[in-house]
Amino acid sequence: MGRIISIANQKGGVGKTTTAINLAATLAESGARVLLIDLDPQANATSGLGIKRHTLTKSMYHVLIFNEPIQSVAQPTDLASLEICPAERNLAGAEVEMVALERREYILKRALDPIKEDYDFIIIDCPPSLGLLTLNALTAADSVLIPIQCEYFALEGVSELWDTLVRIRHNLNPRLSIEGFLLTMHDERTNLSSQVVGDLRDFLGSQVFETIIPRNVRLAEAPSYGKPIILYDQRSRGAESYRNLAREVLSNHDKKSARQGA
DSSP states (O other), rough: OOOEEEEOOOOSSSSSSHHHHHHHHHHHHOOOOOEEEOOOTTTTHHHTTTOOOGOOSSHHHHHHOOOOOOOHHOOSSSSSSSSOOOOGGGGGHHHHTTTSSSTGHHHHHHHHHGGGGSSSSSEEOOSSSSSSHHHHHHOSSSSEEOOOOOOOHHHHHHHHHHHHHHHHHHHTTTEEEEEEEEEEEOOOTTTTHHHHHHHHHHHGGGEEEEEEEEOOOHHHGGGGOOOOOHHHOOSHHHHHHHHHHHHHHHHHHHHHHHHHHO
């Protein structure tokens, strides 16, 4: 059965969408069947994989509000084993419309349950908030991956998100686990980045991925060409970093599968 990983942080600008696109792509490159769900109304994951938003007739808005099957919304990408369920601007109004719906926190979970076995991984790119869209993603997920920018205020956002995760486990999704904390936008030339890495590893311990995503010009350029980094510049430091992250996620998945089968 596939594993659902939500990529979430209520702070914007931490590399969340970059991670969603490139983790999905590198997992697909490894041979996994992957579905990327763009749940952010800004739709940057959609455009970052070359999907033209103005051409869409169906999106995640239709899945959440009109019960459109996921299969009818999924779009192919330039990677054979990677599909994306796109977002578009109507998704911004979905949170307001969902408030009146029954069991509103479970809408995405109900949509994903029938197709979960069709994929090895389902990656969900959440909006930079802790609203109803993110709650749906975390209620549907097996685990959450949390990108954290290597900056001075990094730990402030972690504590608020941690409190939210505790409430979700208690009230909505007791099986939700931490996939890992991912350190992003690391600048090895500065003492601050190194200090933040040390502080986060001290505070969060083994929950922090070994992989650190560097600041990388090619990684920043890739979305404007509608490509993941492995198709834009496969030899860049950004591409190799996300390949390393995919290996860690695959290793985690294998270990959890082994424990469940024991």
